[in-house]
Structures are given as structure tokens and as C-alpha cells.
Amino acid sequence: MPELRKDPILGRWIIISKERSQRPTDFVIEEFKSTGGFCPLCPGNEKTTPSEVMVLGREPGLPPNSAGWQLRVVPNKFPALVIEGELLKEGEGLYDRMNGIGAHEVVVESPGHEDRFVYLPPEQMILVFKAFKNRILDLSRDPRFLYVMVFKNYGRAAGASLEHPHSQLVALPILPRMVTSELEGTLSYYKYKDRCIYCDIIRQELQQDIRLVCQNDRFVCLTPFAPRSPFEMWILPKQHSSSYTDQSEESLERLVNIFSESMRRLDACIPNVPYNFVLHTQPLRSAPLEHYHWHFEIVPKLTSIAGFEWGSGFYINPMPPEDTCKYLREAL
Amino acid sequence: MPELRKDPILGRWIIISKERSQRPTDFVIEEFKSTGGFCPLCPGNEKTTPSEVMVLGREPGLPPNSAGWQLRVVPNKFPALVIEGELLKEGEGLYDRMNGIGAHEVVVESPGHEDRFVYLPPEQMILVFKAFKNRILDLSRDPRFLYVMVFKNYGRAAGASLEHPHSQLVALPILPRMVTSELEGTLSYYKYKDRCIYCDIIRQELQQDIRLVCQNDRFVCLTPFAPRSPFEMWILPKQHSSSYTDQSEESLERLVNIFSESMRRLDACIPNVPYNFVLHTQPLRSAPLEHYHWHFEIVPKLTSIAGFEWGSGFYINPMPPEDTCKYLREAL
Numbered sequence: 001m002p003e004l005r006k007d008p009i010l011g012r013w014i015i016i017s018k019e020r021s022q023r024p025t026d027f028v029i030e031e032f033k034s035t036g037g038f039c040p041l042c043p044g045n046e047k048t049t050p051s052e053v054m055v056l057g058r059e060p061g062l063p064p065n066s067a068g069w070q071l072r073v074v075p076n077k078f079p080a081l082v083i084e085g086e087l088l089k090e091g092e093g094l095y096d097r098m099n100g101i102g103a104h105e106v107v108v109e110s111p112g113h114e115d116r117f118v119y120l121p122p123e124q125m126i127l128v129f130k131a132f133k134n135r136i137l138d139l140s141r142d143p144r145f146l147y148v149m150v151f152k153n154y155g156r157a158a159g160a161s162l163e164h165p166h167s168q169l170v171a172l173p174i175l176p177r178m179v180t181s182e183l184e185g186t187l188s189y190y191k192y193k194d195r196c197i198y199c200d201i202i203r204q205e206l207q208q209d210i211r212l213v214c215q216n217d218r219f220v221c222l223t224p225f226a227p228r229s230p231f232e233m234w235i236l237p238k239q240h241s242s243s244y245t246d247q248s249e250e251s252l253e254r255l256v257n258i259f260s261e262s263m264r265r266l267d268a269c270i271p272n273v274p275y276n277f278v279l280h281t282q283p284l285r286s287a288p289l290e291h292y293h294w295h296f297e298i299v300p301k302l303t304s305i306a307g308f309e310w311g312s313g314f315y316i317n318p319m320p321p322e323d324t325c326k327y328l329r330e331a332l
Numbered sequence: 333m334p335e336l337r338k339d340p341i342l343g344r345w346i347i348i349s350k351e352r353s354q355r356p357t358d359f360v361i362e363e364f365k366s367t368g369g370f371c372p373l374c375p376g377n378e379k380t381t382p383s384e385v386m387v388l389g390r391e392p393g394l395p396p397n398s399a400g401w402q403l404r405v406v407p408n409k410f411p412a413l414v415i416e417g418e419l420l421k422e423g424e425g426l427y428d429r430m431n432g433i434g435a436h437e438v439v440v441e442s443p444g445h446e447d448r449f450v451y452l453p454p455e456q457m458i459l460v461f462k463a464f465k466n467r468i469l470d471l472s473r474d475p476r477f478l479y480v481m482v483f484k485n486y487g488r489a490a491g492a493s494l495e496h497p498h499s500q501l502v503a504l505p506i507l508p509r510m511v512t513s514e515l516e517g518t519l520s521y522y523k524y525k526d527r528c529i530y531c532d533i534i535r536q537e538l539q540q541d542i543r544l545v546c547q548n549d550r551f552v553c554l555t556p557f558a559p560r561s562p563f564e565m566w567i568l569p570k571q572h573s574s575s576y577t578d579q580s581e582e583s584l585e586r587l588v589n590i591f592s593e594s595m596r597r598l599d600a601c602i603p604n605v606p607y608n609f610v611l612h613t614q615p616l617r618s619a620p621l622e623h624y625h626w627h628f629e630i631v632p633k634l635t636s637i638a639g640f641e642w643g644s645g646f647y648i649n650p651m652p653p654e655d656t657c658k659y660l661r662e663a664l
Contacts, residue, residue, distance in 0.1 A: 003652070005558040009517040009529055014558045014647045024563070024601045024659055080640075080648050093536040094529070095557045151639030159638025168639070176644030185341040197341055197426070204425040225427045226337040226346045231356070269356045278643030297643070305637050306491025307483030307500070308412075311610030311629070312508030315346045316412050320335070327356055 002081055002100025004174065012177055015100060017080045040077070041164035043067040043111045050075040053105060054134060056127045071127040072108040073135060079104035080170060087144050087173050101144055103171035107131050108164065115165050117154065118263040125256045128167065132279065133245050133252070135169055140245075140284040145171040147179060147283050155274025158301040175283055182280060183292060190291035198293030199240050201225075211321050213328045214261050218254040221262040223321035223328070229303055230319040231269065231328070233262055235296040242289035244281035259296070261332075266300065268331035269324075274301040334413055334432025336506065344509055347432060349412045372409070373496035375399040375443045382407040385437060386466060388459045403459040404440040405467060411436035412502060419476050419505050433476055435503035439463050440496065447497050449486065450595040457588045460499065464611065465577050465584070467501055472577075472616040477503040479511060479615050487606025490633040507615055514612060515624060522623030530625030531572050533557075543653050545660045546593050550586040553594040555653035555660070561635055562651040563601065563660070565594055567628040574621035576613035591628070593664075598632065600663035601656075606633040 002017040040048040046065040057070025075083070081102025089098040109117055109128050117128070136148045152167035153159040175183075189197040205212050205222045213221040213233060221235045235258055237251070247255070266273060281294040309315055334349040372380040378397040389402025407415070413434025421430040441449055441460050449460070468480045484499035485491040507515075521529040537544050537554045545553040545565060553567045567590055569583070579587070598605065613626040641647055 007556070007558040008521075008533070010513050011517065012558065012645065012647075014560060014649050016649050016652045018650065018652065024656075092557075093540070094532055095536075149640060149644050151643050153638040159636040170640060170644075172644070172646075176646050178643060178645035181342050181645070185343065189340075200426055201340070204427075208425070224339070225424075226339040226344065228346060276639035276642050278639050280643065299642055304491040306485040307608035307610050308481060308502060310608050310631055311483050311510060311612065312481050312502075312504070313344065313510035313513070314504075314508050315344075317346050317348050318350065320348050320350065324356075 001085065002079075004098045004100055006096045008094055008096070013174055015080050017100065039113055039162070039164050041072075041106070041108045041162060041166060042113050043069070046072070049106075050077060054131060054138075056131065067111075069111065070124065071110070071131055073105050073131055074108065076104040076106050076168065081172070098173065101173050103139055103142075103145070103169075105135060105169050107135075107167045107169065109167060110165050113164050117152065117165050117167075118260070118267050120165075120260075122253070122256050122260065125260060126252055129252050129255055129259075132167075132169070133247065136245050136281070136284070139169075139171045142171070144173055145284055146175050147172045149176060150279040152275075152277045154276070155272070155301065158274035158276050160274075179280065179283070183283075183289075186291045186293070196240055196291055196293050198236055198295065202236060202238060211325045213265060213325055214258060216254055216258050218251055219258040221258055223325045225321060227317055227321050227324075228315040229299050229301070230317055231266055231273070231300045231302065231324045232321070233266065233298045233328070235259060235262060235298070236293060237295075240290075240293060242282040242286070242292040242294060244279060244294045246288075262298070262328075265328045265331040266298070269327050270300065270302075275299060276301065333417065334411075336430045336432055338428045340426055340428070345506055347412050349432065371445055371494070371496050373404075373438070373440045373494060373498060374445050375401070378404070381438075382409060386463060386470075388463065399443075401443065402456065403442070403463055405437050405463055406440065408436040408438050408500065413504070430505065433505050435471055435474075435477070435501075437467060437501050439467075439499045439501065441499060442497050445496050449484065449497050449499075450592070450599050452497075452592075454585070454588050454592065457592060458584055461584050461587055461591075464499075464501070465579065468577050468613070468616070471501075471503045474503070476505055477616055478507050479504045481508060482611040484607075484609045486608070487604070487633065490606035490608050492606075511612065511615070515615075515621075518623040518625070528572055528623055528625050530568055530627065534568060534570060543657045545597060545657055546590065548586055548590050550583055551590040553590055555657040557653060559649055559653050559656075560647040561631050561633070562649055563598055563605070563632045563634065563656045564653070565598065565630045565660070567591060567594060567630070568625060569627075572622075572625060574614040574618070574624040574626060576611060576626045578620075594630070594660075597660045597663040598630070601659045602632065602634070607631060608633065 006013050044067050052072050052074045054073040055069050059068040062068050081100045083103050085101050087101045132150050139148050148171045150169045186197050211223045221233055224234050277298040279296055282289050282292050336345055338345050376399050384404050384406045386405040387401050391400040394400050413432045415435050417433050419433045464482050471480050480503045482501045518529050543555045553565055556566050609630040611628055614621050614624055
């Protein structure tokens with residue numbers, strides 16, 4: 001059973017996920033797990049993954065875990081957290097821990113092994129965003145979970161261990177630190193100004209027009225003022241909303257429109273760049289929040305996290321977001 | 333001139349250091365800068381670095397920036413922050429920025445290009461720790477600086493761009509987030525318990541004896557309860573002290589003793605593992621703090637920071653610190 005542990009000084013949690021390695025020599029640094037040409041996520045190999053928890057577009061009449069689907073969500077075969085068990089919290093002297101209850105799922109974004117997320121046709125890409133919504137809603141019914149973190153690792157340098165296009169989600173029994181920091185930061189601004197800081201940012205960015213990558217009627221994509229990495233982009237709904245899952249079908253379509261355009265622009269600037277994206281939305285079962293605003297953060301893997309970043313929590317970025325924005329705008 | 337920018341939601345600062353790249357195609361992902369066999373840090377090449385700010389063990393009678401030294405500290409040729417100028421702070425709508433005033437120096441740990449920090453003889457290694465002390469004390473006389481971050485990147489995967497053994501330091505006009513988080517965390521514990529949390533941790537670790545890698549009369553090395561990475565180690569003085577620079581010559585000798593032993597143990601477990609270490613000490617010109625305790629954090633580069641870590645601020649660690657401690661103990 002994995003375990004969650006809290007750093008007593010910083011309040012930062014970590015997951016000890018023992019199953020993943022056993023001896024010091026097991027650490028293979030940042031290399032693809034070799035699957036010897038075999039892909040467990042490809043159609044026809046459904047039986048090699050844990051049983052699917054969701055499927056979209058399977059041809060009628062076909063049984064679960066058979067081929068003929070457009071998108072599948074399956075539990076991760078090497079989960080960071082496990083779904084079975086009761087949440088137990090305990091101390092060890094001045095330390096705190098709990099057992100590693102959670103869910104870790106893989107969203108298989110397309111049947112095509114060679115497909116890339118960025119170039120999925122809109123009718124396929126929307127299935128990915130629908131899957132995020134449906135899985136968050138489903139997992140929110142489990143009272144042990146406080147948050148679902150949705151993310152994608154693309155490319156080896158960005159932590160992907162499988163080539164087949166996929167994203168992931170982890171349901172957590174605690175609120176992650178990055179989310180509480182955003183909630184606290186936005187609340188403190190709200191208390192002072194009575195406005196959502198993300199709404200204010202969107203207003204300023206639309207007016208300044210120097211970090212605005214693209215927009216449509218519902219969404220903006222911008223390079224944030226203080227990005228951790230060159231070509232970092234944020235995608236936010238123009239209208240205030242704290243919950244990703246409150247989106248209508250039409251809004252999801254417009255999200256696909258801007259996501260697709262933004263990612264194509266990025267890919268045109270730096271072909272096949274490794275990247276991560278994450279979804280930040282309100283905690284599960286929360287009432288709508290006036291001070292919080294859901295969004296995606298897309299972080300290309302172009303710089304390395306080294307001693308200075310570890311020690312300071314500071315990032316060094318070699319290119320201002322106004323410059324990356326210019327490149328992104330001119331890219332298509 | 334580099335620039336410091338604050339994320340308005342998280343209060344996280346970043347450094348925009350333009351000089352380091354200009355076009356999207358300049359991003360070469362995690363590759364060593366090729367020096368074509370030429371090493372600017374080797375003896376004889378002193379004129380190819382900026383003029384030294386400190387030297388130890390140069391033979392008497394020789395001029396500055398000549399060969400015949402045991403350790404040199406030089407400004408970084410590609411600094412993240414620059415030393416000349418006045419500190420200017422300004423707003424841009426709801427955003428905050430200041431110009432990138434600071435110092436960025438390289439500690440050349442030994443004349444030998446092939447030497448490795450871990451295997452430096454004690455009389456050489458102590459020069460490195462003396463250099464850290466002297467440079468912090470010297471830079472603390474500049475009222476523009478609030479903190480000096482000392483760190484080392486070893487190995488390409490850990491962000492090193494030169495092979496010659498070296499560490500670095502950055503003087504900053506703000507307190508980095510990681511330091512303020514530690515100061516806040518320790519202060520809140522102190523308010524509640526009237527004790528330093530690091531002192532309590534050392535007491536508990538000495539008593540439990542399951543995460544204690546090694547100790548001498550003045551220092552402990554332990555694998556922390558909630559490590560970000562397998563084989564993470566912390567080195568702390570047994571006696572309470574908030575400031576690294578308050579150490580006596582004798583204490584520095586004992587620090588070399590434990591540092592050297594700990595790193596040799598690590599190297600025996602995973603030969604030539606890439607790693608970062610950072611020094612956390614109190615802010616410059618601070619009075620001694622009852623609640624804070626200086627220490628080194630050594631973080632091997634064995635896992636990758638991917639979408640989940642970016643999005644959550646959470647780390648997934650495949651090996652409990654009790655297990656890594658056992659390997660480290662049995663290593664020599």
C-alpha cells in the first residue's frame with residue numbers, strides 16, 4: 001500500500017509508492033520503459049490493461065474491454081495511489097502520514113498509436129475533455145477524495161513513459177499544495193478587491209494585448225506574466241467559473257477550439273516539444289467559488305530544474321512571455 | 333538587464349534572464365554546452381572567466397587571475413542576475429516586477445578537472461565550505477541583497493553545464509519562497525511548542541534510529557521523513573544554530589567529515605548519481621533565530637518532475653527513506 005507523508009516544516013505532502021522500484025539499481029534515469037514494440041494501450045490489447053472504467057465511442061453490441069472504441073479510461077497498472085481500503089491517518093512522533101488511498105487512471109486519447117494530441121481532429125479531442133469531466137464527476141462521489149488532478153506528460157523529457165497518446169488523472173485524499181496556494185492567493189485578493197484575480201488578469205491581458213496568444217468567444221490563451229518556463233501558456237474561460245465540470249457541451253467545443261489552436265502554435269514554434277499540462281479546478285464537492293477560476297496550465301519542458309530551483313522555489317526563465325507570445329502569434 | 337517578476341496568485345518569483353537565449357530554436361534541451369575540449373575553469377585559463385572575487389591557496393607572489401591556486405570564486409559568465417545597478421521596483425497593472433540585481437558566482441572547487449567533489453581530500457573540501465562562508469559574509473555587506481542561495485549541480489541530468497568540479501551561489505534581492513516557507517513553518521511550530529522543529533527532528537531521529545545515515549560529534553545526516561526523491565539526505569548541526577556563517581573552523585572540519593562520508597555512501601549505492609545540494613540558512617543580517625536551523629539538503633536526480641508534480645506541488649517517491657537509509661548505512 002502506498003503511503004502519504006507530510007513534511008513537518010513545509011506542510012508539503014509526498015507519496016511513497018514502493019511498488020515502483022525495490023533496489024537502488026532499479027533507478028533507470030529518465031528512460032522509456034521498453035515495451036519491446038508492444039503497446040498496452042493499442043486496440044486489440046485491451047486485456048493487458050486493468051479493466052476500463054469508462055469508454056467512449058465503442059461500437060454497439062461489443063463487450064467491455066474489446067477493440068472498436070474511440071477513447072478509453074483505464075486504471076494505471078502501476079498506480080501511485082490505490083483505490084481499495086479505508087483512509088487511515090496516523091502520527092509517528094512529530095510526523096504525520098496516511099495510507100495511500102486514491103485513484104490513478106490513464107485516459108487513452110485515441111486508438112491511433114501514432115496520433116498526437118495536438119493534431120487530433122476536434123471530434124476526437126472533445127472526447128478527451130469530456131472524459132476529464134466525466135471522471136472528475138464520477139470520482140467526486142467518493143467521499144474519501146478531495147481533489148482530482150488531471151494532467152498530461154508528452155515526450156520523454158516531460159516524464160511520459162508510453163508513446164501512445166494518453167493523459168492521466170489522480171484522485172487525492174488531500175488538497176495538493178499548489179491548489180491550496182492558488183485558493184489562498186485568490187481569496188486574499190478577493191478579500192481586498194472583491195473581484196476574482198483571474199478575471200482581472202484576463203481583463204488586463206485583453207487590454208494590454210502583449211501576452212495574448214489567441215482567443216475565441218469563450219476562452220483566452222495567454223503567456224502568463226511570470227512563467228516558470230519559456231512558452232508556458234494558460235487557457236482560461238472568459239466568463240468567471242470555478243469549476244471545470246460546470247461546462248456545457250458547447251463550452252467544451254470552444255475549449256477544443258482554443259486548445260487545439262494554442263498547441264498547434266506551440267508545435268509550430270518548437271516542433272514536437274515535450275510538455276506537461278495540468279487542469280486546475282475547484283476542490284471536489286465545493287460550492288461555486290467567487291474568488292477562484294478554473295484553467296489549464298501548459299508548461300513546455302525546455303529548462304531544467306536544478307539546485308537553484310530546488311533550493312529557492314524560484315525559476316529562471318530565459319525568455320520573457322511577451323517575446324514567446326510574439327512567436328506564438330506569428331507561428332500559424 | 334534581467335528582471336524579477338512575481339506571479340500575482342502564488343507570490344512566486346521568477347527571473348527572466350534574457351541574455352541566455354534569443355530564439356525558440358536556441359533551446360537545446362538539457363545538453364551540455366560544448367566547450368570543444370576547452371575548460372574555462374582549468375588552471376591556465378583564468379583570463380577566460382570574469383575576474384576572480386576570491387581565491388584560496390594561491391602561491392605567494394603570484395598575481396590575481398594566474399594559475400597556482402587551490403580554489404577560486406569567479407562571477408558567472410552568464411549570470412542569472414547582475415551586480416551593477418540600483419534596485420528598481422515597479423508595477424504593471426496588477427503585476428509586480430523589479431530589475432534583476434543580484435550576484436551569481438561560481439566556486440571552482442579544485443584545480444583538477446577530473447576531481448569529483450565527493451572524493452576531494454578533507455583539506456581541499458574544507459576550502460569549498462570556507463568559500464561558501466566567506467562569500468555569504470562578503471555579499472551580506474551589500475544592503476540590496478536579502479539572501480544568498482548556495483547550491484551545487486552535479487551531472488548533466490541535475491543541470492550542470494560544465495564538467496569541472498564547481499558549485500554556485502546567487503545573491504538575491506528578495507527572500508526566496510522556499511526559505512520564507514521554511515521560516516514560516518518553523519515559526520509556527522515554535523509559537524506552539526517553544527522549540528525549534530529541526531532540533532526536535534534530530535532528537536526523534538537519533539532516538540528512532542531508522543533514518544539516521546551517520547553522525548559525528550557535531551552533525552547528523554538523515555534521510556528525511558517525507559523526501560522528494562529517493563536517497564534525499566539532510567545534514568544538520570546537532571547544536572541549534574540558525575546561521576551557517578557562525579560556524580567555527582573546527583565545526584567546518586566536522587562538517588567536511590560528515591559531508592564527505594554521506595556523499596561517499598551515496599556514491600557507493602548509486603555510482604556517479606547526478607545530484608543537487610542546497611544550503612538553507614537564515615536571511616542575511618538577521619539576528620540569530622530561535623526557530624530556524626541551518627542545514628544542507630542533498631537531492632539525487634532519480635525521478636522526473638512531470639505533470640503531476642507541476643500541477644500539485646506533490647512528489648511521488650518510489651522508495652521510503654527507511655529503505656534508502658538502510659542502503660546508505662550498509663554502503664561503506
